[in-house]
Amino acid sequence: MRLIIYLSLLTPALLAQMTIQEYTPKSTLVVPEHPRSRAKFPFIDVHGHQNTMMAPDKLDALVKDMDGLNLQVMVNLSGGFGPKFRDGIRNMKAVHGKRFAVFCNLDLTNLDDPNYSMRAAQTLEEDIKAGCQGVKFFKQFGMNTRDGKGVRIPVTDPRFEASFRVIAKYKLMVLIHTADPKPFWDPVDKFNEKYQELTEIPSRRKDAAKDGSWEQLMDEAYTLFKRHRDINFAHAHLGWLGGDLAKLGRLFDEMPNLHCDIAAVIYEFGRQPKFARQFCTKYQDRLLMGKDTWNVGEFNTYFRVLESGDEYFEYYRKRHAFWRMYGLELPDEVLKKIYYKNVLRLVPSIDGKAFPK
Numbered sequence: 001m002r003l004i005i006y007l008s009l010l011t012p013a014l015l016a017q018m019t020i021q022e023y024t025p026k027s028t029l030v031v032p033e034h035p036r037s038r039a040k041f042p043f044i045d046v047h048g049h050q051n052t053m054m055a056p057d058k059l060d061a062l063v064k065d066m067d068g069l070n071l072q073v074m075v076n077l078s079g080g081f082g083p084k085f086r087d088g089i090r091n092m093k094a095v096h097g098k099r100f101a102v103f104c105n106l107d108l109t110n111l112d113d114p115n116y117s118m119r120a121a122q123t124l125e126e127d128i129k130a131g132c133q134g135v136k137f138f139k140q141f142g143m144n145t146r147d148g149k150g151v152r153i154p155v156t157d158p159r160f161e162a163s164f165r166v167i168a169k170y171k172l173m174v175l176i177h178t179a180d181p182k183p184f185w186d187p188v189d190k191f192n193e194k195y196q197e198l199t200e201i202p203s204r205r206k207d208a209a210k211d212g213s214w215e216q217l218m219d220e221a222y223t224l225f226k227r228h229r230d231i232n233f234a235h236a237h238l239g240w241l242g243g244d245l246a247k248l249g250r251l252f253d254e255m256p257n258l259h260c261d262i263a264a265v266i267y268e269f270g271r272q273p274k275f276a277r278q279f280c281t282k283y284q285d286r287l288l289m290g291k292d293t294w295n296v297g298e299f300n301t302y303f304r305v306l307e308s309g310d311e312y313f314e315y316y317r318k319r320h321a322f323w324r325m326y327g328l329e330l331p332d333e334v335l336k337k338i339y340y341k342n343v344l345r346l347v348p349s350i351d352g353k354a355f356p357k
């Protein structure tokens with residue numbers, strides 16, 4: 001009796017103290033499960049980050065892990081520029097040349113230098129001649145790029161135009177990350193879907209006055225894509241529109257040169273399997289498989305969301321998504337396009353022989 005009183009007094013207090021991080025209920029749902037540790041088809045990860053100077057034994061181990069996943073080619077977006085890029089690509093291609101594509105990054109230093117435009121374009125052209133297979137722009141581009149007075153320099157700034165003309169000349173694909181998830185600009189309160197992420201990592205909060213508003217950064221990126229219709233752009237992370245696929249579809253209709261990778265946003269597809277399946281089928285030529293953070297044990301969620309018809313299974317990082325996943329059961333032809341066919345078209349320097357027709 002004393003125990004019952006004790007519990008009835010304490011339980012509500014304990015519940016009130018539990019944080020969102022602590023609340024991790026175990027599902028009691030029993031449904032058919034088809035976990036996948038390996039992709040159904042060989043695939044290209046278009047959004048990888050690796051140290052291009054890694055030691056030969058590390059590279060061997062990486063390729064072995066890739067084999068296990070059926071990851072045929074990894075695009076390494078962290079090539080850098082200038083001498084660092086050229087040393088790095090030589091190192092990455094020395095033994096496993098066909099398993100990696102290396103993208104370079106634009107030199108964004110000394111933006112006030114009157115010679116900046118020419119210098120950056122020249123370095124880029126030299127990197128392309130040294131084997132660069134595409135160009136990656138990090139999210140700093142357009143959001144944190146500043147002039148000497150601290151004024152934000154948008155991606156549409158004329159000083160970057162010479163470099164985009166070089167990219168067009170060599171028909172390279174651009175993979176560009178713009179802004180961050182939209183809730184990062186919103187008040188951090190009980191209504192914010194990214195509440196956990198923003199309380200765990202407060203530095204991710206954004207301030208429209210300082211960083212530009214989400215809408216402004218996106219509009220600047222779209223202006224850039226429309227200005228260079230002869231360049232194929234891949235907007236990283238579904239262009240942060242995984243939660244509004246109808247809008248992303250309208251952008252695809254408007255811009256034939258726009259593509260998106262699905263890196264780090266598979267949880268958006270996984271919470272709307274029916275609409276996402278329709279979307280992936282309609283825009284099957286525009287979507288690219290990518291993962292971002294390298295973690296062998298997390299790819300299975302991507303395979304399962306894209307390939308299976310499973311219901312209510314776990315996602316791997318709660319601060320990204322506290323909800324569970326449902327599979328899209330994509331048809332093979334759509335899967336092949338997302339897994340490799342689209343990237344082979346956009347980056348023809350990748351050897352397509354290892355992939356099925």
Ligand SMILES: [Zn+2]
Binds near residue numbers: 047049292293
């Ligand atoms: Zn990335």
